[in-house]
Each structure stands twice: as C-alpha cells, then as structure tokens.
Amino acid sequence: YGKNTIKFLRLHKEGKKQFVKEVEVCAHLRLTSPQEYLEGNNSLVIPTDTIKNIVLVLAKKNGISSLEQFAIDICNHFMTTFCQVAYVKAYVQEVPWQRLHEDGVPHIHSFICVPDGIRFCEAEQCRNGPLIVFAGIKDLKLMKTTQSGFEGFYKNEHTTLPERHDRILCGEFFCKWSYGECKDFDFNCIWKKIRECILEAFAGPPDCGEYSPSYQKTVNCIQMFVLSRVPQVQVIEVVLNNTFYNVVDMKNLGLTNDKEVLVPVETPYGSCACTLGRK
Amino acid sequence: YGKNTIKFLRLHKEGKKQFVKEVEVCAHLRLTSPQEYLEGNNSLVIPTDTIKNIVLVLAKKNGISSLEQFAIDICNHFMTTFCQVAYVKAYVQEVPWQRLHEDGVPHIHSFICVPDGIRFCEAEQCRNGPLIVFAGIKDLKLMKTTQSGFEGFYKNEHTTLPERHDRILCGEFFCKWSYGECKDFDFNCIWKKIRECILEAFAGPPDCGEYSPSYQKTVNCIQMFVLSRVPQVQVIEVVLNNTFYNVVDMKNLGLTNDKEVLVPVETPYGSCACTLGRK
Amino acid sequence: YGKNTIKFLRLHKEGKKQFVKEVEVCAHLRLTSPQEYLEGNNSLVIPTDTIKNIVLVLAKKNGISSLEQFAIDICNHFMTTFCQVAYVKAYVQEVPWQRLHEDGVPHIHSFICVPDGIRFCEAEQCRNGPLIVFAGIKDLKLMKTTQSGFEGFYKNEHTTLPERHDRILCGEFFCKWSYGECKDFDFNCIWKKIRECILEAFAGPPDCGEYSPSYQKTVNCIQMFVLSRVPQVQVIEVVLNNTFYNVVDMKNLGLTNDKEVLVPVETPYGSCACTLGRK
C-alpha cells in the first residue's frame, strides 16, 4: 500500500474574525490489485500528487469543522470515487494554534502555538466494511511530584531497585480511542471532555491527589475513568513513556537531599501500554 | 574553553503545596592558562563532574527563585572559589511545567508541560569585570492570518515574487535582552511583562490588529515597544525564522481559492535578525 | 505490556586489538496476569531496573557475537527464568561504529561512526510458541539520478501530475525480513549479503542500471531479488519513504534547465510499503 503526507492551513472568516486550522494529513490507500508491484503496471495507481489535490479540494469545499469529520470526508471521497481502492485510512493531526488574548480580550486574527498535547484522529474503511473513527491525544507531558510509589514488585538476584513510596511520576502520554461506527457526534466537544478526564484521572483531587502504586495502575485508572464518563468511547489505548528521576545522593558532598534535587535517568526509560474496551 | 550541560529538577514545598522547577544549566569556563591544551597539564582543570556537583549543591542550598538569580549564583561561586577561572558564563533554560487546574482549582502537586515559548537566561563575567545578565524567550511561534504584506521591494531580472498586501505572517521568535549590570530586579515579573509586550507588539490591538509591511518592521516594532515599556532592558535582539505560506492555485482544479487553503513553503525559509539598544 | 530501552557499549579484546559493539536494546514483556493494571498488585512485575541489569549481565557473560544471537539470548533468559512472562520481544539496534583505517591499515582501537543504513533485529516468543527472529536495515538513503519514470497512471479531474520518463528516484529504505524458526545461521554474513542484494536490486548493473517504472516496482524488485538469493529469508517487508525532486522551471529567468537543477518537494512526500513471502 502507499501513503503520503500533506501539510496545509485552512482559514475562514466570520465577519472580521479569522479562524485557522493547520493540519497534517496522511492518507493510506491499498488497491484491489497488486499489479503495480508485481508487473510495474501503473494503470490503477492514484499518484501522490492527485491525493494531495483531493485533500486540498476537500478542505476548500468542506472546511474543517472537526478533524474527525474531515477524515471521514476523505475516506468517503476515496471509497465512492475510486473503485480500485480496497482500503483507505486518513490520519489527521493538528498544529495547536490558539487565539491570542490581550488582557483577556481575544484577538481577531493573531494566534500562538501551544503544544500541550497534540490532537489527532484516524478514520478507516475497507470496501464493504464499516467506517471506523479513532481520535487521540499525543505528546502530552504530565508530572506528579508526590503521591506516587512502586513497592512489592518481583525480586530475584538481578534486582537492585529499592522500594519507593514517594517518587516522581512523570511521562509522555499517548491516548487513542475508538468511537466505533460513529453517528453524529460533536467530536470537538467530546475530545475536550476526554482530555479533561485524562488530566483528572492522572492528577486526582486538586487538594490531595490520589496515590499511584505504579505507572500501570495510573494507565488503567485513566482508561477506566474515560470509559465511565464518555459513553461514545468503545476502546481506549494508553501508552506512557516514563521519565525516571533519581534523588541525587549528596552524602559525599556533606548534605542531606530530602527529595529536593533530582536528575532524570535517560536510560533505561520505560514504557507501559494497555488497551481496554467495554465488555 | 569548556562547557557542559546538566539537567535536573528542583522541588520545594510550602505546607502541602508542591513547587517544581526543571532546568537545563550550561556552564562555560575559560581558565587563565592554556596549559591544559598546550601541555596536557590538568592541574588547573575543573572536571565536568565537579561543575555538575557545584550546580546541584547550589540548587539544593539556594533553590531557584528565578533563573536569573540562579545563573548569578553560579557565576559568583566560580569567580570567588576558583582563582584559575578567567571567565564564566551560566546559561539556564526552563522546562515549561505549569500547574494543572481542575475546574479552575489549582492542583497541589500535578503539572503539565506547556511549551509556548521557552524562558532562558545567561549571566557572564570576566575576572575584574562586571556581571552582566541576559534573559530571553525562544521557540515562540506566532501567526497573524491577515494585516501583513510585502510590497515595494527591490526588483531586477531575478525577481519572481509578486507583491502581496494580504499574506500570512508566521514564524518562530527568539528574543534576548540585556539587563546590564542589574541590581535587585524582580526577574520573574519583568520577564512576564516583556513576554506580554512581545505578543502585543506582534498582534496589535485585539479588535483590528496593526498592518505589518515586512518581517523586518515587525521585528523592529517589538524591539521599540519593549524598550519603551520596560526600562530595565538595555539592548534587545530579535530573530524571526519565518514560515512562508503560499495560497494554493486551484484554477486548474476548477476552483477559486480566496486565501482559504495555503501550504507552507519549506525552502527557502527566511530569517531576519536585529539588535537594538538605547541611545 | 511494558517495554524499556537500554543503551550500552560492549568491548572485547583479542590480544591488543580492540572490538566494540554499541547497541540499543528494547525489551517488551507481557505478563500472564493483568493484575498490575487492574489491581495495582505489583507482585509479578519485573521492574525496568531489573530488566536493564539482566541485559547488561547477558552482554557481559555472552558478549555480542551478533545482534540476532544476543536478542535470542534475551528471549531465552526471560522465558526460562520468569514463569509469569507470557510474551517477550527483544529489539536490538546497532550504533554503526567502523574501524578507522590509515592508508589502508586498520587501527587497533579507533573507530568512526558511519550511519549508512542501521542494522537491527528482533526476536520474539510467546510461551509455548516458537522463537521467531527478524533482522533488518533502516535509515538507508539511496538515489538514482536517472533510469526512473512514472507513466500510465490513473487520471481524473484531480490529476495535475505530468507523466515523466526520466525523474530522480530517491528515498529512505526500511527493510525487515524474517528468518522463521532459525537454526545455526551465520547472521552477520547473511545480513551483509542481504544488504548487497538490496543495493544491487535498487541500482541495477553498474554500467547501465535498470529502468524503474515506479517506486512500487523497485520495492518489489528488491523483495524478489532477496528472496531469490538468500534462502534463509522467509518473508521480507520493504518500506520506501520517497523524496520527490522537481526540475526548477527557469523559463522566466531566461534559462533552459535540462534536469540540471532540482529542488526537493517536502510535502507531500509519499511512502510505499509491501510485504512479500514465499509460497
């Protein structure tokens, strides 16, 4: 199969107020026949350049009301226009432009890039199959400076890690969920709600937090919480790439370091991933 | 001379509330004698490992009330402790952790990384010279979707660029300013004010903006505005790495594209830089 | 499941001659019980730190005769030592250090990093299943400046690409093949042979090359050639991330550009991927 990536800006105005969406679109196609590979016969091949034109034309005609709707539009276009397409997947990712505010007043045409978690989505369809929609957030970096530990793990002669009941929990989250065969969802609103759920499940109550006995359990809490709060989500996958921090031993420098100065441990870094669905 | 980079986390608590600063420190030293280079005589060399220990001990003892104060502390320590140091520069850069909020309530120990412009500073000193402090912001990405043009430029037989009076202005800013021989400044407060000035000068009034006739003029406006509003700033340098966007020509696709769909032009990209001081 | 990454150097000497292998190892484990996720019960969890220790101890004890043998050693260790492990995968990637030569004479202890295609491998095993070994090369950048075209493709109203019979073929290759349940293979020797096959199939005969009617066909040629020459390979996957180059139109600059000056087209870039096995 083939894929390609297109990056572009979609502007629109309402009166004098300007709106902007900058996206990166990656379209994957698989054709019904492998003749392009086996025989070098290009007669069914849809060139990258044509795919780019289609994506830009769809953006021009339909706008981008939500990333998900745009991905659905792309899938629909390829499935209905090209009978040689056996499978199509459209991945859409957003550049996180946010409207500037001056003393709380929104600016009509100025924006700042705020990459505190990148929104993306995917729509995919096999010929004669349902259109499935996924959405997600990636590059979301979170930290808890307390209320995290790791104890009671398996031990043998290769174990050197001490048990810790007050460590730093820090990492980069990748979360991706499926809406199943979705109907008329308000994708923008649901996405914002899920983002809030992830942050809330990670952090716990603002006044005291919630103890995390492991990265794995935190991953599971996020999944359980999203599934309980957002009925549109069918399955949720969470990957957490942790950064470990070690409390610097300052004894030989004549000081007691009471978890005040820590250094990141760059290798090994760990990662834990889990996919959870409804029964 | 030599330099090295240390990354670490400094935590502190006030009651149950946790505070976090994650910084990357780069210390440059030049010694009074080049004998380490010429003769392989290491007797005056301060190993990287020792420099790391000193930075961590200073963080432990003094905390990091501001990046600038911490950079000053490092310079002072090296100048007063090691008579073989002829010059010291300390660069300190912040990982932009922000406290999480749930429904407007700040969380006592959870943070999110929001890289919408990275704060950094530098302090430098030659033996017997003044201690000079710089501060700055980098990786600040801004966009204006209108109120920008480029006309009346020099033309000859190699000119192919059309004049434009309504283009996108987009780029990544690097701003660095000098406080001179600073006294007891509230560095955190001044930095926030300068950041606001940069955004305001870039965007213009929220209801209408301000026309930019060129990247160069916008750079100059930012500098003039900061110098006029913040008396502590002596000199300000601004570098703007532009991203150009071209309106996609859709005529051969049978459509009129009224600055609705644009693609970034990755090469050539331009950059303009200017340094401006007080008379 | 969880994974983690460890980077280290393994040295050994034969007389005064030094040998070096620098590798990045990533171990994935899945446990038989999800209790760590669901209940926060860590009693079966093997900490990242323990995994790191095991990998380093295996490197110390066994050395790294080939990446593949080392990956097999890791899988075997985890499967035989920990009954709670349901699945293990070991990915091993090499830093491409090559011995320095001075006037053709190899240096006994000096090396240069030459990243012209990175060697990697994977071994994986489910409990009670066979141990499967993969190997591959990635980040291999190749270019043909002629003998490549793209004609006869599907056209409709969104087509703007002209047919071309003499374009640049350039891209980054990722190739990964399976050895099946391998026995006592000379992995180093086979890997080198496959790399040569890839280059030969890409380039064609040195005096004239071989015409490529599409990226897809070139991908297929590489696969067919490797399968025909290297009986140990069961299945081979090739992904090609193309860079397109456009001949610069210099008509409005008064010049005829006969495919002498070309610029890379950064978006859209395309990619084609194919997996081919034996019947």
Add this chain to the structure above:
Amino acid sequence: YGKNTIKFLRLHKEGKKQFVKEVEVCAHLRLTSPQEYLEGNNSLVIPTDTIKNIVLVLAKKNGISSLEQFAIDICNHFMTTFCQVAYVKAYVQEVPWQRLHEDGVPHIHSFICVPDGIRFCEAEQCRNGPLIVFAGIKDLKLMKTTQSGFEGFYKNEHTTLPERHDRILCGEFFCKWSYGECKDFDFNCIWKKIRECILEAFAGPPDCGEYSPSYQKTVNCIQMFVLSRVPQVQVIEVVLNNTFYNVVDMKNLGLTNDKEVLVPVETPYGSCACTLGRK
C-alpha cells in the same frame, strides 16, 4: 540582517556517467541602510525569493566544482550586483552522497548517503574588504576504546570524579578552518587531506595509538597537526562534544566488569573548544 536557506540538487553528466551534488545554501545579507527596519521602507530589500533564484541560476550556470568555489561565486554576485549590500556571507553544506560500488565497480548513476562527517564551507565579505573563505567538517563521531585517561586535575570538596588512566574517548567533532584570502586552491583535495589529518591526529599510529591525557590535549593535537601539514590553513577551531561512558559496577550482581560493559552518561555532557592560529 537577513538570511535564508535553500536546498537543491545539481546534476551533471560526463558521457553516460552521472554526477550529483546536493547542497544546502544559506545566504546572509546586511544592507547599508536600516530603513527597512526603522521605517518599513522596502525599496532596497532583496526578497528571499530573489536570493533563491540567484543561487539556483548560479548553480545552473557555474555548476558546483567545489562548495568553496560556489560560496565565492555567491559572494561575488551579490557584491557586484547590488550596491545596497554592505556584507554578504554564503554558507554551503553538502548532503554526503557517495557513488555506489558493486564488487568494486562504480555505478554510473546510483548513490548512497554516507554521513560520516558533513563537509561545509563559508565565504564572507564586507564591502571594500577582502573575501575570506572558511571550510569545515561537522557531525564527525569518533571513538577510542583505550589510550585515554584523565588524571591530576584540580580537586576540592566538590570533587567526586576518580582519576582514570584507561577510559573511553568518544565524541562528536566540529572543525572549522580559515584559508585567509585564498587564491586558486584545490579545495576538494585540501579538504580530504585535512580530514585525514584529523583522523590521524585523533587516533595515533594504527598499531599502538597515542595516549590522550585529556579531551583538551586531543583537541590541541588535532589543531597542531593540521597546521603543520596543511600550509593553506591560517586558523583552526575545534569543538568536541564528548560522550562519557561509565564502566557498569556489577559487584552487587556478583560479577567483575573489567571495562567490558559501559553505559553512556547522558548528563552532564561536556564540550571543549579551542581556536588556534599561526604566529
């Protein structure tokens, strides 16, 4: 001032044999008047787009016999064509394409990218001043697995580093030298000779090497050796970004690690830089 970056490919043929140069060119200009910044008056501004056209036209007309000659051509063009240019600098960097060989036979049109040190150069000129040419190599990663130590350094209460007489010396080199006001040099030939000198000075004799008492001394040896062997070089700057490797302590794992397994220390990493000229 302003600068911009252009990336392109220059092909030429001799009979059926194809030659390729892919370069990234960055041109910096400073104008005689700051009116573009202060007044938004663009009448002297040479747009990025025009600069790109000029660079491409020069590549088309002159070819790229050497990076240095091409940089000189660019400087000459801007100085003689535009009287408003006060200063011009042209930086040219090469994508390291190498001709493919099959069984020792060079291929007529196929190339592989081999980034084992990137060649670059700079030419700069002020109006009425001389044209100065620099050349260099960057991203050159070298390692010695023995014959390196670090002893006899300055010690105080913050010292924790032990003395070592047999460590790994590993790092990334950046070397840049000046040819002064150069005449008709064979830049390609000189560059290759300097690269060999750097490798030889780093490694020492192939059968035994040469002991390095510090990174600083190795930097100096390289500089001295290049200056002694290549009379065209006036001044040479070398920056070495070291990677430290620690021997893993395996005592608590019941093993003796005789410098067989080492891990890279990612922070702090050090860097040492020195500039050396002729008397």
